[in-house]
Amino acid sequence: MEGVKFKQRFIERGSHKDKGLAIFTSGGDSQGMNAAVRACVRMAIYLGCKVFFIREGYQGMVDGGKNIEEANWSSVSSIIHRGGTVIGSARCSEFRERSGRLRAANNLIENGITNLVIIGGDGSLTGANLFRQEWPSLLNELEATGSITPEQKEKNSSLHIVGMVGSIDNDFCGTDMTIGTDSALHRIIEAIDAIVSTAYSHQRTFIMEVMGRHCGYLSVVTGIVSEADYVFLPESPPPQDWPDRLCEKLLQERNAGQRLNIIIIAEGAIDRDGSSITADMVKKVVWDKLKQDTRITVLGHVQRGGNPSAFDRVLGCRMGAEAVLALMEAKADSVPVVVSLDGNQAVRVPLMECVERTKAVENAMNNKDWDLAVKLRGRSFERNLQTYKMLTRLKPPERTNPDESRCLAVMHVGAPACGMNAAVRSFVRNCIYRGDKVYGIHDGVEGLIAGNFKEMGWSDVTGWVCQGGAFLGTKRTLPECKFRDIAARLKEFKIEGLLIIGGFEAYHACGQIADQRCTYPEFCIPLAVIPSTISNNVPGTEFSLGCDTGLNEITEICDRIRQSAQGTKRRVFVIETMGGYCGYLATMAGLAGGADAAYIFEEKFSIKDLQQDVYHMASKMAEGVQRGLILRNEKASDNYNTDFIHRLFSEEGKGLFSCRMNVLGHMQQGGSPTPFDRNMGTKMAAKCVEWFTEQFKNSLQPDGSIHCTDKESACLLGIIKRQYKFTPLADLIAETNFEHRISKSQWWLKLRPLLRILAKHDSAYEEEGLYITVDEECSTDSLA
Known part of the structure; x- marks a missing residue:
């Protein structure tokens, strides 16, 4: 494949001893950030690094003190299922000034930190790149004032940064999905599915306002997956006669026997002149022209809340591990990268190329070049928009040639x-x-x-x-x-x-x-x-x-079972998943649910492996994490079945922990x-x-x-x-x-070592990141 610079190789435990690494989240929060933080901490510890949290984003970096604290294995226990970010996030005006960045540099050097993982949006990543560029001059200034010694300056001569994009808007060019976007779509769809029933009862029209000040990804995908009748988004404004077109569409739907209408509007929706289109304006148009009973629902920060979806958890785990490896491989002259998702491939893309392309979208919109704005968003966005437009046409065009x-x-x-x-x-x-x-x-x-x-x-x-x-x-x-x-x-x-x-x-x-x-x-x-x-x-x-729905069902159940284990203390649960002989569900649910092990048919295991996991559970309980989760694929082994594993753990864990068994069955096929x-x-x-x-x-x-x-x-x-x-x-x-x-x-088998590493097992991890450019990223039609 063109653009590949990093050959796949195995990364051994302790291979980067004594390096200092810090993780912080900045800007707006999003679900899945905690999964990324957890993966960064545990992968870094696995590699032998000294890991720090920087609490409250750039503000914590500038203030220093208690905001920069060393992290350990248990610091990130029981956070993978939580929304938001446990280490806090804040916007910081001081970091925009050189004096603030000088204080931040001093605080990092005091703690021996020269590697940063940033989880945030394009503003946070741009700030980090400026900080990296200024680093030598900041050190010179600190040395001149006597804040640091020449030895400290020599030892910390270069700053390495790697970014991950956490944003529910999916507004960053260079990645198909940002951390949090899938979870935000879950919240939106849950709300719309709930509203549809009441809209049907009263024959109402509902206007749903979703987030997306400058990006219409959430609104256009919501339009596709909710069968919305009309969508307003910033990158592709409606024509000047949109009130007439909207009402004609709604009327056609009602005449065709539909009892309700759904209109999706992004908070940043505009018309062709760049003027705002608000939910109240749309409501007035519908009422004045059609006299339809119309209601507005503004979802707001509900979209940022709730538990992360399985997709965002796995994405956070993969990106977090890849970000740490990218940092460890960085040289003084390395171009800073952002870890992205391209199709189903974790890739490393030059950070500033992505930022410049993201700004180019904004410039195109300011210049009212709407076609260019849509094109710059990428093939995935473009196809989503085309798909929505085609599917919502009530009367298809007549074919010119009937033959x-x-x-x-x-x-x-x-x-x-x-x-x-x-x-x-x-x-x-x-x-x-x-x-x-x-x-x-x-x-x-x-x-x-x-x-x-x-x-x-x-x-x-x-x-x-x-x-x-x-x-x-x-x-x-x-x-x-x-x-x-x-x-x-x-x-x-x-x-x-x-x-x-x-x-x-x-x-x-x-x-x-x-x-x-x-x-x-x-x-x-x-x-x-x-x-x-x-x-x-x-x-x-x-x-x-269907596999994403099934995976989310299992992950949700694992969250509930973990809660039960947390209340009971010293409890291990053995859960059987479906999948026939394929271990996909068990493996990915293990990664998303923070499981200790996942037994599958593709990876043979013996009684010694089971015993090793019993010892692992015992040591885990002794260290204070008093719960365990074991997943097993239904056909992993004829003899080591779920009942056998349950009885083995029950017997071997006597006096240390108790064990319970759950066979999930057909509920995994999902509801909605x-x-x-x-x-x-x-x-x-x-x-x-x-x-x-x-x-x-x-x-x-x-x-x-x-x-x-x-x-x-x-x-x-x-x-x-x-x-x-x-x-x-x-x-x-x-x-x-x-x-x-x-x-x-099976592509997902390469993620199994990551599952073991994040659960504190010995394993050798094979990195998956490819190095590509933004242009390469946009050369294919992705799945997002």
Whole structure:
């Protein structure tokens, strides 16, 4: 891959002894900061560093004294599940003056700190970079006044900084997701889902004001995942006649039978002239023109509150560990970096490049160059905006050439998972938008054979995004031995493209159908799979629809169980997760829930490993942390099952701790889909429609029919590192372990040492950060 500068290598315990490192949070707080602080402290201790907290941000650095305190392992116990930042954050006017920075430098040198981890927004990171640039001159001044000795100046000659972006607005260019954005979306969606029921009862219109003074990420993604009727955001202001367009849209929705309307407005929403558009202005327009009962809900700081989502916790853990490693590798002439997320890849991006690009967005908006502002936000933001605009059009445009119209079908195979309904809605509306006909096949392969087809209309999928489960119905039945009946039905309904949404069974079923193309010409059509399972065990993708919702359910339960253990004292809980033979849920929930261990099928363990964990629990209790959490994947081992582990810990822990067991079961499939799953389902289905359109062009026959037999016409859409990717099913066979229904290579296995390190086990960590530039970061379409 271009731009890679850091080769992957293993980092051993104690490899950076006696280095001084400090962590502080600055600017507005966001959920997930505590996970990042915890990971920084524990990774630094693992490497042998001396770690300090700087409390209250830059203010604490300037004031010094008790604000700079040494951190230890237990300083960050039981904080991963808490919102905000436990070390405090404050805005500091003194640090903007050189005299303030001089005091800050003196305080750092007194404590032997020359490495800083900053968790904050672009202002905090810019301030840190200025501090770094001034560092030599600050030391000269301190030496001249006698505040420091020449030896201290020599020893602390250079300052190294690494940034992590903590912001709920997701307003920083260079990263797909900032720490806290996903949790803020959770708060917004919880509020909207709750308001929908009362709006439905009274046929009301609700105007929801969300945060985002200069960035519309929260508002546009909320628009997609809540099926909002209209969205106002700063980067893409509405046309001058927006009052008429808004009212026409609301009226069309009501005439189509909808009982409520949702309007999303960012706090920084403006019109084309740069004048503010407020919630009160929108309410007045709706009331004056339509006389609709309209209410305003300003969510405000609720969006910053609550527990962090599983995504933000894992993101904080990964970024925190990577930030410490980046600091340890920094040289005197190293360019300061910010640890970012690019697709699903942790990357290091030059800090000031990101800051300059972020400022360029603001300049574009000031110059009213709206297209440039949207483009500078990145491909991810741009596609989110396009997806929202397409999905909210009530009347799709007429296709100019009726002969280009195609007939497609969508179905589920496998277990239900959250996000399936969002994907179906997006697929149906994208197809109709292009002038195609879409059938929904109910009850999987059995429904296909029985002819259980229903033509889907635009309004048939209204309200589907926020619903869990699978409205089309799903079964695990595979097509084997029933190919003749399936071919007959596809021919009967003139199906020219088939989308299958589901888990490992969907991938397997589509592969079986593709294999029979030489026998049944009806199968010589484009075939696509969207992986959708909480187990995340489908090859060809790093994330499946539904796995984020499942992960959040488990993490939430772990939080409650930890609370019980905290009250009981000296209590260890053994929790069994779903996932079949795939240990994704156990591993990631272990990371997000702060577990002590996670036993999985992919990583073999013996009785010695179990005994070692018993000893670890005993020493943990002795050191004052009197609770423990062990996760086990349901098929981790035939003999070392959950009951055995529970009984082993109960027996070996007698007199030291007690042990309880929980089997979570089907509650992990989740109730309401998370914003991540809703958005991913929506975008994946939209990409599939683009792919089908391309396939139709490539396989069009002279008689107007569709016929394709090449392997590229039967694909699975997945997320691979930094982009969405269609992989031929034939190419995935070599990557698949069909016996255990898992992929032969799993990206998340490299995070398992991090889980062990953060739980104070001995382990060797493999760094994952790549060094890229901002331009590279924007060259692909990411999953965010």
